[in-house]
Amino acid sequence: MRPAVIIAVFTLVWLAVSGSFTIPNLVLGIAAAALSLLLVRGHIQPDGRRLRPLKALSLLALFLRELALSAWKVAVLVVRPKMDLKPGIFAFPLTVDRDFEITLLANLITLTPGTLSVDVSEDRKTLYVHALDCSDPAGARRDIANGFEKKILEAFR
Amino acid sequence: MGAQMILSVACGIALLLMCAAFFLAAWRVIKGPTLPDRIVALDTLTAIAIGFIAVIAIRTGFNLYIDIAIALGLVGFLATVAFARFVLSQGMQPGEAAAPEETAADARARRGGGHARRLR
Amino acid sequence: MLDLVLALVVGVMLVAGGVFTFLAALGILRLPDVYTRMHAASKAGTVGSGLMLLAAGIHSLDIAIFTRALAGFVFFVLTAPVAAHLVAKAAHAAGYRLSRLAVMDDMRASRKHAAKKR
Numbered sequence: 248m249r250p251a252v253i254i255a256v257f258t259l260v261w262l263a264v265s266g267s268f269t270i271p272n273l274v275l276g277i278a279a280a281a282l283s284l285l286l287v288r289g290h291i292q293p294d295g296r297r298l299r300p301l302k303a304l305s306l307l308a309l310f311l312r313e314l315a316l317s318a319w320k321v322a323v324l325v326v327r328p329k330m331d332l333k334p335g336i337f338a339f340p341l342t343v344d345r346d347f348e349i350t351l352l353a354n355l356i357t358l359t360p361g362t363l364s365v366d367v368s369e370d371r372k373t374l375y376v377h378a379l380d381c382s383d384p385a386g387a388r389r390d391i392a393n394g395f396e397k398k399i400l401e402a403f404r
Numbered sequence: 405m406g407a408q409m410i411l412s413v414a415c416g417i418a419l420l421l422m423c424a425a426f427f428l429a430a431w432r433v434i435k436g437p438t439l440p441d442r443i444v445a446l447d448t449l450t451a452i453a454i455g456f457i458a459v460i461a462i463r464t465g466f467n468l469y470i471d472i473a474i475a476l477g478l479v480g481f482l483a484t485v486a487f488a489r490f491v492l493s494q495g496m497q498p499g500e501a502a503a504p505e506e507t508a509a510d511a512r513a514r515r516g517g518g519h520a521r522r523l524r
Numbered sequence: 525m526l527d528l529v530l531a532l533v534v535g536v537m538l539v540a541g542g543v544f545t546f547l548a549a550l551g552i553l554r555l556p557d558v559y560t561r562m563h564a565a566s567k568a569g570t571v572g573s574g575l576m577l578l579a580a581g582i583h584s585l586d587i588a589i590f591t592r593a594l595a596g597f598v599f600f601v602l603t604a605p606v607a608a609h610l611v612a613k614a615a616h617a618a619g620y621r622l623s624r625l626a627v628m629d630d631m632r633a634s635r636k637h638a639a640k641k642r
Contacts, residue, residue, distance in 0.1 A: 263595040264474075266588030314601065318544055318571035321564050325551040334560050334622060336629045357605030358570075363563055364605070365612040377559045377612065407531035411583075414535030418576065421542035425549035432552045432561075440558040440615040444565050447607060448552055451569040454600075455545050458576035459538065467584045473577055474596040481603040488610035496619045 254280040302402035309398060310355055317360040324379070335381030336365060339374045339388055341396075348399050349374070355395045362387065411462065418459050425452050439497065443487045450480030530582070537579035545572030557623035558615055566608035574600050 257280030262268055265276070324330060343352055353364040353374060361379040368375070378387055429452060432445035454473045461469035551564025574597040581593025622629055 263591040322547040354605040407527040410531040414538045418538040418542035421546040425546040428549035451573040454573040455576045458580040461580040484607040488614040492614040
């Protein structure tokens, strides 16, 4: 993302948190965003990544649906008198390779039903995912690859 | 009148649920058995406290409580991160069981694994 | 009339948030090991407290306070997986094992493999 886009996003967050939509507050927000970006400028590299707003929105919708579903599934699992758990950690081969995309994918996986990302291998090719029901790891891998990973690739490539 | 009653009943139910949740999570903090278990339980206690604050914000109509809840969420996240760093640097405590229902063979294997890790 | 609808929405969100938070705590007590407990804490717990915060935001009937509550909700949703990931990673690296119910652990296998190669 370009610095200008990041500053715009930061300013929006500032407006939402401070809760006053006035011109002086807007200026203050832009100043704060620019200052905070200046402080971490060594750690972010601007690349020619494009963001497709519509695809990103569809990713957000999918995410919210999965979040609600996952909370519901955990809730149902917990109240069952006899929990049938087959927990385990399986390796998921990553197609996305940029740090930002891996982070996003790991976060999305954590908030989907029954899966929680534990670690990324040092060569950034494998994501280790803990699953509540690990009886079918191949199916779980396919679900992630065809669901979130595909959406992320569509939204940010 | 009806609206007021719905709200106060909902607040009462929510407070009861949070109270029960608080005791359950506190029990896990006391019982352990491992440090990560306690960290996860403490994290949940933070979430429960945020819920309490939200209910109190609705009950009293004092909206400043929402800012307090957000600040508590921030501090709770930082605390969890710090705890995780602590577990990472400290490693497993000698007396801690690796899993709640561990067998002697598991323990032997773990000690072997721990040894190999130290060698690395 | 609008009063009643608003009270209903806020009330339902409060009770739903309370139920989710309660079930998260119950899950933390019932599930067998730290990794499975994390599932309950990071999903149900986040949704629970987030719903209650949003309910408080709606109840205030003030757009500024609602956006603040919404920002808080987004913040919780963003930080919960990061916290869970950090604790899980630290626990696994420190050597805390999965419960005996576990059917597989690719991460441990790969680590052993790497240790052997060295």
